[in-house]
Amino acid sequence: xxxxxxxxxxxxxxxxxxxxxxxxxxxxxxxxxxxxxxxxxxxxxxxxxxxxxxxxxxxxxxxxxxxxxxxxxxxxxxxxxxxxxxxxxxxxxxxxxxxxxxxxxxxxxxxxxxxxxxxxxxxxxxxxxxxxxxxxxxxxxxxxxxxxxxxxxxxxxxxxxxxxxxxxxxxxxxxxxxxxxxxxxxxxxxxxxxxxxxxxxxxxxxxxxxxxxxxxxxxxxxxxxxxxxxxxxxxxxxxxxxxxxxxxxxxxxxxxxxxxxxxxxxxxxxxxxxxxxxxxxxxxxxxxxxxxxxxxxxxxxxxxxxxxxxxx
Amino acid sequence: xxxxxxxxxxxxxxxxxxxxxxxxxxxxxxxxxxxxxxxxxxxxxxxxxxxxxxxxxxxxxxxxxxxxxxxxxxxxxxxxxxxxxxxxxxxxxxxxxxxxxxxxxxxxxxxxxxxxxxxxxxxxxxxxxxxxxxxxxxxxxxxxxxxxxxxxxxxxxxxxxxxxxxxxxxxxxxxxxxxxxxxxxxxxxxxxxxxxxxxxxxxxxxxxxxxxxxxxxxxxxxxxxxxxxxxxxxxxxxxxxxxxxxxx
Numbered sequence: 001x002x003x004x005x006x007x008x009x010x011x012x013x014x015x016x017x018x019x020x021x022x023x024x025x026x027x028x029x030x031x032x033x034x035x036x037x038x039x040x041x042x043x044x045x046x047x048x049x050x051x052x053x054x055x056x057x058x059x060x061x062x063x064x065x066x067x068x069x070x071x072x073x074x075x076x077x078x079x080x081x082x083x084x085x086x087x088x089x090x091x092x093x094x095x096x097x098x099x100x101x102x103x104x105x106x107x108x109x110x111x112x113x114x115x116x117x118x119x120x121x122x123x124x125x126x127x128x129x130x131x132x133x134x135x136x137x138x139x140x141x142x143x144x145x146x147x148x149x150x151x152x153x154x155x156x157x158x159x160x161x162x163x164x165x166x167x168x169x170x171x172x173x174x175x176x177x178x179x180x181x182x183x184x185x186x187x188x189x190x191x192x193x194x195x196x197x198x199x200x201x202x203x204x205x206x207x208x209x210x211x212x213x214x215x216x217x218x219x220x221x222x223x224x225x226x227x228x229x230x231x232x233x234x235x236x237x238x239x240x241x242x243x244x245x246x247x248x249x250x251x252x253x254x255x256x257x258x259x260x261x262x263x264x265x266x267x268x269x270x271x272x273x274x275x276x277x278x279x280x281x282x283x284x285x286x287x288x289x290x291x292x293x294x295x296x297x298x299x300x301x302x303x304x305x306x307x308x309x310x311x312x
Numbered sequence: 313x314x315x316x317x318x319x320x321x322x323x324x325x326x327x328x329x330x331x332x333x334x335x336x337x338x339x340x341x342x343x344x345x346x347x348x349x350x351x352x353x354x355x356x357x358x359x360x361x362x363x364x365x366x367x368x369x370x371x372x373x374x375x376x377x378x379x380x381x382x383x384x385x386x387x388x389x390x391x392x393x394x395x396x397x398x399x400x401x402x403x404x405x406x407x408x409x410x411x412x413x414x415x416x417x418x419x420x421x422x423x424x425x426x427x428x429x430x431x432x433x434x435x436x437x438x439x440x441x442x443x444x445x446x447x448x449x450x451x452x453x454x455x456x457x458x459x460x461x462x463x464x465x466x467x468x469x470x471x472x473x474x475x476x477x478x479x480x481x482x483x484x485x486x487x488x489x490x491x492x493x494x495x496x497x498x499x500x501x502x503x504x505x506x507x508x509x510x511x512x513x514x515x516x517x518x519x520x521x522x523x524x525x526x527x528x529x530x531x532x533x534x535x536x537x538x539x540x541x542x543x544x545x546x547x548x549x550x551x552x553x554x555x556x557x558x559x560x
Contacts, residue, residue: 107523290537
């Protein structure tokens with residue numbers, strides 16, 4: 001038996017997150033096959049045969065697969081599952097949308113967002129926004145996994161020489177129609193993938209204060225701006241800037257928290273940051289327990305000083 | 313149009329979860345529990361559709377222990393019409409939950425099922441998609457806008473790096489994101505009124521549900537970060553961050 005990785009495509013071809021899924025798949029000690037689906041993607045399927053670590057590329061082409069709709073893709077996954085011991089995708093919005101539907105149809109208890117593969121049936125996955133790690137064993141038989149792409153280093157896009165097999169596509173179910181897609185062109189980095197994130201809490205005082213205080217520093221650092229749930233609830237920052245368990249989980253190289261107390265739900269969402277800096281006037285704030293560097297000081301004096309120091 | 317909303321009772325988002333002594337579960341005794349935040353958005357979304365005259369009835373359902381009465385009451389106070397509890401001896405995993413919900417859908421025949429995009433305890437984000445699969449219904453996950461008209465739902469969903477719009481044939485299952493709305497604050501009169509609304513309790517044994525489940529070997533806190541350093545001024549901070557190579 002082999003492992004089947006479900007590829008996710010964008011306008012540039014196979015996404016890097018899929019190559020992370022291949023890397024995770026190769027830890028299972030079986031042959032790795034890659035399923036490439038889409039509309040008019042023969043070129044991408046040929047390109048995919050060069051990906052390191054893949055022995056066979058399965059290519060299914062149909063209009064029904066054009067936008068990765070779960071309703072149209074799952075019948076194909078169900079059909080292919082009989083030949084595989086494991087189905088894997090990255091835990092992206094695509095993987096999370098498609099695989100659970102397939103798992104239910106195959107009557108499999110799936111394992112989502114795997115961060116560590118211990119052996120072929122034992123996996124570690126985060127719960128409570130990363131505040132807890134669970135080690136779980138999947139039942140015997142087919143396993144279905146999504147893996148967190150940031151923890152598995154992507155395999156190389158070239159260097160492989162996989163066989164290519166063309167599959168007959170399954171039918172369009174007609175249940176859901178794709179209308180449009182808007183990818184955000186941000187003038188600053190996206191929160192979830194930014195290299196630097198600076199965020200503020202309720203102590204910034206007002207929406208105006210939040211923006212005028214953090215924006216200049218974010219500009220200097222090329223940072224995304226985040227906020228605590230309290231700041232969002234108080235109307236100081238937009239909903240989509242919320243960092244934490246109920247917002248966006250971030251893992252930047254540098255996370256700077258200004259006037260953030262360090263509520264469990266916020267800390268859960270920043271734990272995987274490489275370096276955490278906390279600036280808070282309250283020396284007892286829980287944020288200092290997770291910070292690598294702390295300044296017990298007023299953010300309104302620290303931020304201008306930081307800007308000046310970085311511009312110098 | 314009838315809307316079924318599936319909700320879950322979870323450790324409150326402000327509480328830091330701890331493993332139990334035996335390392336096989338998360339400590340739930342004497343811990344504040346609340347409605348899963350994303351499910352609260354789903355209830356709010358359904359109630360707003362009713363207030364707009366689009367939906368005629370909002371039924372909330374929870375699968376779990378008897379303690380779920382409190383979150384069902386919360387949803388009733390938000391404006392749901394009635395509640396169903398499928399009472400299980402313990403918390404169930406997503407596939408099991410989806411199968412119970414499938415049974416309730418068979419009985420209630422809603423036009424739409426709404427639920428949160430994930431529960432903040434297991435963070436699995438599986439139940440809605442599993443239910444849609446079991447029912448062979450259309451699905452939309454991570455919804456931030458839902459419009460209903462002419463037997464279809466137009467859904468804006470949050471995807472990596474942006475949004476996409478789908479048009480779903482009803483009946484459908486939709487899981488919702490925090491961005492869908494801001495749940496209302498419950499006032500005392502609404503709480504009092506909710507006490508009069510019915511909660512129907514159905515024992516799990518009444519359903520012929522069986523599903524494979526994951527075995528939990530260990531529940532643990534992730535490895536601790538190395539201890540931090542309190543610095544004296546901005547100059548020290550900049551020097552430290554440059555030494556870490558996270559600043560130019």
